[in-house]
Amino acid sequence: MSAAATRVGIVDYGMGNLYSVAKAVEHLGGKPIVSGRGSELAATDRIIFPGVGAFGDCMAALEARELGDFIRTAAQTRPFLGICLGMQMLMDSSTEHGEHAGLGLLPGRVIAFPEEALRTADGRRLKIPHMGWNELHQQMQHPLFAGVPQNAWFYFVHSFYVEPSAPGILAASSDYVLPFCAAVAADNLFALQCHPEKSGIAGLRLIGNFLDWDGDRGADHAI
Template sequence: MSAATTRVGIIDYGMGNLYSVAKAVEYLGGKAIISDQASELATTDRIIFPGVGAFGDCMAALEARELSDFVCVAAQTRPFLGICLGMQMLMDGSMEHGEHAGLGLLPGRVIPFPEEALQAADGRRLKIPHMGWNELHQLVEHPLFAGVPQNAYFYFVHSFYVEPAAPEILAAFSDYAFPFCAAMAADNLFALQCHPEKSGTTGLRLLGNFLGWDGEAGANCAL
């Protein structure tokens, strides 16, 4: 299936960077379908789960729109990409502003950057949220990384990060005072803490790879 014919469902739960993601998809030749209706999203070829905001609020918004079950099914049945908070919500739970249950699609939890660790090598105090360009260090060969240079810069903005409970799902890491999980891969599911839609030509390359990905072909093959 070519990017020109693929229909990409973008989950709308009232929060997130929907239109920047949709604009990137359309630029790459795909057909972006932004919707909060599971029945409409189910007609698409692949799914992007974007996210900006607080974990608990986003989970509540998913439940209010009756989208939680759809996300769980879609993440197991078609090429699926989680972005930023959309990645975090796939986990078992989060400690953001209290304890919140996640969708439980990937094992692990979302935790804050520890205050005692926020010290740069040159003595500077690192700010939270972590915002700006940072290197993505690939740990696996994956179709979405095809043509994406090792240690390429991507755009991040987040105050919490994922601590995966299964090392084999870790696909890439970045550094902010210490190494943290920046991407995960499991079967037809791929998720990023960074924002490929805001990461220039490199981010577009990754999104273009997603538009042509069949959900298989080499996920979790260690470099």
């Protein structure tokens, strides 16, 4: 299927960065369909699941719109891209403002940057949220990384990060006070902590790859 023909469902549960994602998809020739209705999203070819805000609030908003079961099904049945909090919510749980259950699609938890690691050798405290451009270190070969240079710069905004409990799903890492998981991949699901829609040429290339991806990850191995 060509990018021009692909219908991209963008999940609207009231807390995502929908405009930038939709504009990126449209720029690349896809047809963005922004909706909070599972019946409308189910008619699309692939799904983008963005997210901005606190984990617990986003999970509550998702369930209030009865989208939780749709996300669980869609992430297993069609090409699926999670972005930022949309990546975190795929995990088992989060410690952000208490303990919260996630969607349970990937094994692992969401944790805060450790306070003791936020001090530099000269005593400066590093800022939280982590906000700005960081290198994305690819840890596996994947169709979404095709044409994306190793250690390309991507834009991040986050205070928590994913700690996967299955090492095999780690697709990329980055660094802020310590190395952290910046992308995960499993079957037809791919998710990033950074914002590809705000990451210039490299980010657009990754989204373009997603528009052409059939969901079969194919051969992958550590690099």
